[in-house]
Structures are given as C-alpha cells and as structure tokens.
Amino acid sequence: MVKYLITAALCLALNAGINAQTTPIQSRPYPQNYFRYPLDLPPSTAGSFGELRPAHFHSGLDFKTNQRTGYPVHAVNDGYISRVRVQFGGFGRAIYITHPNGYTTVYGHLQSFSPAVAALVKAYQYDHQTYEADFNLQPTQVPVRKDEVVAISGNAGASAGPHVHFEIRDTKTEETINAQLFGLTIPDRVPPTITSIGIYHLNGNPFSEKTPREFLPIIGAAGNYHLTKPQTLHLSGYVGFGINATDMNSTSANHNGIYSIELKLDGQTVYTFTVERFAFDQTHAINAYIDYPAFTSSRRWMQKCFILPGSHISLYPQSINRGIITFDDDALHEVEYVVKDVAGNTSTVKLKVQSSKYTPAANKIAGTLFHYDKKNEFSTDKVKVTIMPGNLYDDLDFIYSVSPKPASGFSQVHHIHNRLTPIHDNYDLWIKPDADLGAFADKAVIVSTIGACQGGFFEDGYVKSKVTSFGDYFIKIDTIPPVIHALNILNGKNMAAAKSINFRIGDNMSGIKSYAGTIDNKWVLMEWDYKSKILSYTFNGDIAPGKHEFKLNVSDNKNNFSEFKAEFYR
Known part of the structure; x- marks a missing residue:
C-alpha cells in the first residue's frame, strides 16, 4: 500500500487558524499596520519574495517606479540607519534601517542617499581610498522618523531596470521575511498559473541527471488545471513529483513566483513549500529545490515537490518521507497540487495514479x-x-x-x-x-x-x-596585465567642458583586483558602473584651472599591473 504517516499534531500546527482560501501558510504572526510602503506610489512589483532566480531565491519585493529614477524613498517607520553599502554589482547603493520592534528594513538600487548619509559615505570612501563601502552605524548617528526621505530611487548595481528592492529582515537572525506578511500587500486577484508537472522515478537512488523523469503539459484557467492529455498515470515504486508554476498580481504583467505549494495524496498533505522566510546562507539551496539538471540543460524551472536529504532551508515547513511517495498497492490514488499566492488565490491540478506492485532494484555505482x-x-x-x-x-x-x-x-x-x-x-x-x-x-x-x-x-x-x-x-x-581604454581623455587635452573622465577597463583571465585614480598624485573617487562597465571620475569643483596630471593604475588578481597617464587642462 501507499506508505505515508501524518500526525494530528502536525495537521494542527499547519492549519491552526488558517483560512484555506485567504490566509497564507506561515509559522508565526507578524506585526500588521506597523510599516508603511517605502514609496508614495500605488504599490506595484516587478519581483516577488522567494521568486526563483539563478543560484538564489529573491530576497525581497521589487517595487516599480514607473520605469524611471528619482522618487523619494521613505523610512517605513522610526529607527536608525544601521548599515550603508556601496558596491559594484548587487544592490549598488543600499541602506539598512533598524527598527525598535526587532526588524530591519533594506532599500536597494538607490540613486543617492540623504545628505547626512552621503557625507558619511564620502568620508569613508576617501578615508579608505575605495569606491566600494560597507560599514555599520551607531543608533545615535543617523536616527530617522517614519515617512522621512532617506534616499532617492534609482537603478544602481545589478538591476534590470529602475525600481526599489525592499526587504524586511529579522534583526537578530538576519533572516529575510516576506514583506507581504506584514500587511504590505499588492493588489492581487489573479491565481497562479500551472504549465507542467514532473514525475521522477527515484526508486531508492540518489537524485541526479540520470533519474528517469517525464514532464507532462498542463492546461486550464481561473485556478482549475488538468493534464493536457487526460489519463491515468501508472506508477510504481518510489516516486517524486514536481511542478512548473508562476504567479501574477493585479498591478503588473510580470510573471513572478508563487507563495506556497502543497502536494496531497488521497487528501493528506505529504509535502509543503512556502516562501515565508529564509537565511542568506541557505539561498543557494534553490539548486536543490529546482530540477537543477533540467534547468542547466534546458532552462526549465521545474520545482521539485520532494526534498533532497542534504538540503537545509526553512522553506519546507512540513513533509512526510521528504515528499517521496511509494506506490506499491495495486490501488487507484489521487495526487493533488494546491498552489497559492500570498493573497490566497489558489490553483489546483489533480492526477489519477494507478499503483502497482514494486520490487526495488539494487543500486549500481559506476564511479x-x-x-x-x-x-x-x-x-x-x-x-x-x-x-x-x-x-x-x-x-x-x-x-x-x-x-x-x-x-x-x-x-x-x-x-x-x-x-x-x-x-x-x-x-x-x-x-x-x-x-x-x-x-x-x-x-x-x-x-x-x-x-x-x-x-x-x-x-x-x-x-x-x-x-x-x-x-x-x-x-x-596569467601574465597579461589588465587593459585600460581611455574614452575621452588623451595627453594634453583640454577637459574644461568635460563633466567626467571615462575609461573601460578589463582583464583577460584572473579578473580586476583593484583600481586607483589620482590627479596631481592625490587620490580621487572613481565609480565603476555595473551596467555600462565604464569607470569614471566626475569633476566636482575641486580641480583648479590649469594643467594637471591624471594617473590610473589597475591590477588583476595575479598582480599584473597597468598604468595610464595623461596631462590635461582644466
């Protein structure tokens, strides 16, 4: 017979106080009506919490900014700026605000900081002679009040377009938490979309690219889905299931991630996945959650509804036998997926499975x-x-x-x-x-x-x-030094009308380790833009009229060095 065990206590823990239609599965309550939205715009998102990304789960909400930069970014409640970061990729520019209720909020891809923070960043950059900065602040240095403008929205770092990346983190554990569970909801009446399911014949073997698998297309609408080709599936032995599902909300055409998946066998839940909260050292475990061989070979985002034994991430609140089902009883069974978004919109698909007797085969190890x-x-x-x-x-x-x-x-x-x-x-x-x-x-x-x-x-x-x-x-x-290509400066040029000095730099193998620019042997701040890959110094009024010497030194990770030198007039 099909082997599963579920206790009354587990059922109660998962379902106590949960309205199956509207309330998301979560392990604990979160304060409501405490945080405001970070922007004075109707809330609309381009990316959802826990959304599938290459090598990581998305760690926040991406609030849209009408495809442009320049909107005020507000502190979502009282607190103090506890961390500031400037980096080549990633968030580009980001601030962290610690609040007295035990949570920290994060704002990324910013165009600029408030004047008080900008002054601290500039001082750090010049003191350490580095563009990239990451430092903590004391509670008394930059306190903020709810609604206060702390930054201007932008498109900095590894951003695909203008938006504000927003997170709520547990201050003590630094886990990131789904902001919609705090009441920062996005209008949403659209149920998730299911496009296919996966069937994995595990049969007691470790999961790998050699695992026999089949993918079956799904069709449907308005939350009701079924196999494109209706059929009874004949399965035996140890079987894992998977699903390809995405979600949309009512404000955006973006296809985002779902909130939860439940896999049921004859009405009993044997596996649950939910994007409530996770730690950053767990996020690479997305490669254990998805069918990594299928993604690597064909970019298929199949979400496995069984847990690999070495995957340790808090997005699996419940499972029976890690979600693996043993079919061996000659009976007809119903397998059901229940997929929800954080607003409670639900989509389902049911499968008929004819079980049969199963005799496990011995594992064969080739290596x-x-x-x-x-x-x-x-x-x-x-x-x-x-x-x-x-x-x-x-x-x-x-x-x-x-x-x-x-x-x-x-x-x-x-x-x-x-x-x-x-x-x-x-x-x-x-x-x-x-x-x-x-x-x-x-x-x-x-x-x-x-x-x-x-x-x-x-x-x-x-x-x-x-x-x-x-x-x-x-x-x-690696004996080849980095390449420095000047874009708008050459020896003896008059730069009086120029706003900046621009370069492209690169390395053929080990990668850029460091760069440093000087004017008249004095270090100057240079920014390396992630998207344009342009390294630039911006004139800021500190350079007096007359003749000057600019130098740029670049090294790679094998200590090969290149230098550019030019005199210019201002």
Whole structure:
C-alpha cells in the first residue's frame, strides 16, 4: 500500500487558524499596520519574495517606479540607519534601517542617499581610498522618523531596470521575511498559473541527471488545471513529483513566483513549500529545490515537490518521507497540487495514479560513491578533490576522467564529474602541473574549458583553488596585465567642458583586483558602473584651472599591473 504517516499534531500546527482560501501558510504572526510602503506610489512589483532566480531565491519585493529614477524613498517607520553599502554589482547603493520592534528594513538600487548619509559615505570612501563601502552605524548617528526621505530611487548595481528592492529582515537572525506578511500587500486577484508537472522515478537512488523523469503539459484557467492529455498515470515504486508554476498580481504583467505549494495524496498533505522566510546562507539551496539538471540543460524551472536529504532551508515547513511517495498497492490514488499566492488565490491540478506492485532494484555505482553528509575525498597522482559535508544535496555517483593538455595549458584537462550536479558552496580542487612552473608559479590559476577562471595559488606542488561547480578544469598562466581604454581623455587635452573622465577597463583571465585614480598624485573617487562597465571620475569643483596630471593604475588578481597617464587642462 501507499506508505505515508501524518500526525494530528502536525495537521494542527499547519492549519491552526488558517483560512484555506485567504490566509497564507506561515509559522508565526507578524506585526500588521506597523510599516508603511517605502514609496508614495500605488504599490506595484516587478519581483516577488522567494521568486526563483539563478543560484538564489529573491530576497525581497521589487517595487516599480514607473520605469524611471528619482522618487523619494521613505523610512517605513522610526529607527536608525544601521548599515550603508556601496558596491559594484548587487544592490549598488543600499541602506539598512533598524527598527525598535526587532526588524530591519533594506532599500536597494538607490540613486543617492540623504545628505547626512552621503557625507558619511564620502568620508569613508576617501578615508579608505575605495569606491566600494560597507560599514555599520551607531543608533545615535543617523536616527530617522517614519515617512522621512532617506534616499532617492534609482537603478544602481545589478538591476534590470529602475525600481526599489525592499526587504524586511529579522534583526537578530538576519533572516529575510516576506514583506507581504506584514500587511504590505499588492493588489492581487489573479491565481497562479500551472504549465507542467514532473514525475521522477527515484526508486531508492540518489537524485541526479540520470533519474528517469517525464514532464507532462498542463492546461486550464481561473485556478482549475488538468493534464493536457487526460489519463491515468501508472506508477510504481518510489516516486517524486514536481511542478512548473508562476504567479501574477493585479498591478503588473510580470510573471513572478508563487507563495506556497502543497502536494496531497488521497487528501493528506505529504509535502509543503512556502516562501515565508529564509537565511542568506541557505539561498543557494534553490539548486536543490529546482530540477537543477533540467534547468542547466534546458532552462526549465521545474520545482521539485520532494526534498533532497542534504538540503537545509526553512522553506519546507512540513513533509512526510521528504515528499517521496511509494506506490506499491495495486490501488487507484489521487495526487493533488494546491498552489497559492500570498493573497490566497489558489490553483489546483489533480492526477489519477494507478499503483502497482514494486520490487526495488539494487543500486549500481559506476564511479565513486560520495555521501552528502560526510567528507568526501578523491585523488590521483595529478589531482585531488575534497568536498566537505554540507556541499552536496544528495549522495553522488562521482565520475572522473582526464583528457590531453590544451595548447595553452600547463596540465591535462581534469573532468570533475559534470556541471549537472550543483555544489552548495565550494570544494577544494588541487591540480598538479605537468612541468615545473618556475618563475611563473605565482601566476598560475585553474580555469575551466568554457573560460571561467577559478583563481588559485601554487603550494606543495599543486595549484589549489576553491571551486563552486563541477566541470572540466586545467592550469593556465596569467601574465597579461589588465587593459585600460581611455574614452575621452588623451595627453594634453583640454577637459574644461568635460563633466567626467571615462575609461573601460578589463582583464583577460584572473579578473580586476583593484583600481586607483589620482590627479596631481592625490587620490580621487572613481565609480565603476555595473551596467555600462565604464569607470569614471566626475569633476566636482575641486580641480583648479590649469594643467594637471591624471594617473590610473589597475591590477588583476595575479598582480599584473597597468598604468595610464595623461596631462590635461582644466
């Protein structure tokens, strides 16, 4: 018979006080009517909390700003600015406000800060001679009141368009929480859309790209969905299910993420997923939540409704046998998905499953068995791989092979499993060069055959690096300095009418490590824009009329240096 166990206590914990139509599943209550919206605009979002993104769950709400910058950003309640950050990518410019009720709010992709914060940022940048800044403030330095303008909305950092990224975090744990659970709701009468389901024949084996799977298209509307080709599914053994679902709200045409998924077997919930809150060190576990092989090979966002044993993230409030169902009783069963958005709009799809007797087959291991919960080591006379516990989501049939050295390489190509298995954080990869590196030992790096540099250093006869993915790797030498391309300055030019001095900089292998500009040997602030990739110094009135000398020094991660020098007139 189908094996599952659910206790009355678990049912009560999940459903106590929950209205199935309107109230989202959540582990605890959150204060209502305490925080205001950060913008004086009708609330509309381009991105939802927990939305699926490459390598992470989206950590906040992306409030739209009419596709332009320049709107006042308000403190959502009393508190103090506790952290300020300026970075090349990411949020670009961001502030953090700590509130007395135990929560911290975050505002990202800002165009500019309030004058008080801008002065602190400028002082930090000049004191540390760096554009990027990340520092904490004391409660008495910049207190703020509810409604106070703390910044201007922008498009800074790794933003796809003008908007304000907004988060509410638990101040103590730093977990990020779905802001709509605090009453900052978005008008929404649109139920989620379901486009396909996945069926995974696990049969007691670790999940991998070799797991037999099938994807079935779904059609429907107004929350009622069914298989495009109605049928009874004949399944036996250990089976996992998946679903492809997105959501829209009433204010935007964007396809965003859903809030919760329940998988039911004959009316009993065996798996629950809900985007209530999560910690940032868990967010890479999205690669355990989705069908990572399907995403990597075909960009299919299939959300697995079973939990890999090495996945530890707080988005799974409940499961029975990790959501894996055993069909072995010759009976007809009903499998149901219940998908909701945070407003309570619901979509469902039901499947008929004819179960049959099942005899498990013995597992076959072609390579070396790695365990997700143990330290795993593999070595030959040319390579060493060490994976610590917490970096695999399931046991792994680890496969290794080697191929000849490339023309530009200093080692053979080592095929470290394959790119269809994710790594949560990183693992140690050591590769031995095929010949003495001599004077170039400190220039050695590990690179992939697709051109991605993994860094590295030479020690004990190996080039060693911490690598974030499986793939095909070998050793190269980086002796080429960064490239500096001046866009609007040359030696002897009159720059009186120019607002800025602009460059493009780049590196062919190990990547830019640092850059520094000076005018008349005095350090000046230069900003490297993430989207345009233009490095610029903006004239601010500090440069007197007359002749000046500009210098730009750029280094890469293997300490290769380039310098640009030009005299100009102002």
